Amino acid sequence: MPAPDLPAIDYAALARSIKQWARELGFADTGISGVDLARDEQHLQQWLADGHHGEMDYMARHGAKRSRPQELEPGTQRVISVRMDYAPPDIGSAWSVIGNGELGYISRYTLGRDYHKLMRGRLQKLAERIRGEIGEFGHRAYVDSAPVLEKALARNAGLGWIGKHTVLIHRRAGSYFFLGELYTDLPLPVDVPATEHCGSCRRCIDICPTQAIVAPYRLDARRCISYLTIELKGNIPEELRKPMGNRIFGCDDCQLVCPWNKFAQQTEEPDFAPRHQLDGARLTELFGWSEDEFLRRTEGMAIRRTGYEGWLRNIAVALGNAPRSEPVLAALRARADHPSAVVREHVAWALQQHEASTVTGDER
């Protein structure tokens, strides 16, 4: 980031303009924070020391860069945080998919186009607008692309508070949104941090299928279905497979149950609309996809992150939890000799569940 060499600038007026330009670019909200994250750094260190990050080694890498923006990007004085809503119009129908064991549940944030590129491109455009106004300035745009404590920065910028489930919530926007950041060397006026409004509520803690929220504001990622279905490579711990139900990519239960999401804003971004009817597809159909089909149908979507092996592994678990039927058994048997040992192991587990249900007469 080059050293600033700027003429006299009315930073308060510039901050107002930045927020206006961000709205014009499709961001639902924008806030500005400083770079002090000392309290959050402690929280992060404790979380890592407890091993709650599981195999996400990247969370422990990069030293203090994650909690000290000026170490990631020297010269950074402020962070401009932006929000983009992703909730589809019928997000309430999520429960009916979760409740239907023949369907696969995919987290609502990943049903449309991958948000990373889209948001980063718009943050770059925002930076260009600023440059057009004041000339060259130091900046860098991030959307999950570097070690950034995005929720803490967004909270400090007034975009919401971090709930007991560790997701950011806004009183008038719920929690179904993506965050992005523009680090900058401009000494803009900062916004007032958001205050907390969880109160005595603990619905997210109680609903979590795998009890991954081990205490308020503390998530053991090793138990979280989002981690198990997306981040974890290899075998899913057996004791967590049944509670996964039919969730094959991510999990939204803690957000779906949050009372603040009655204020969630529907997305205005056509690119975030669900693709290929993935918001309620049959497990047997998804399990039948070849690798080519998987790659073709998930092109440009964040869902690709799990890889084909992970995709089959996750669906095998869901089929093990599905109501016993001939199509379910046939789909599993067809993959029993799959070249991947991980897929074979999960298929064998799934078939065992159905054998066990015949012996016990459990019709599920």
Ligand code: SF4
């Ligand atoms: S469900 Fe309740 S405790 Fe959890 S984040 Fe929402 S308001 Fe906070």
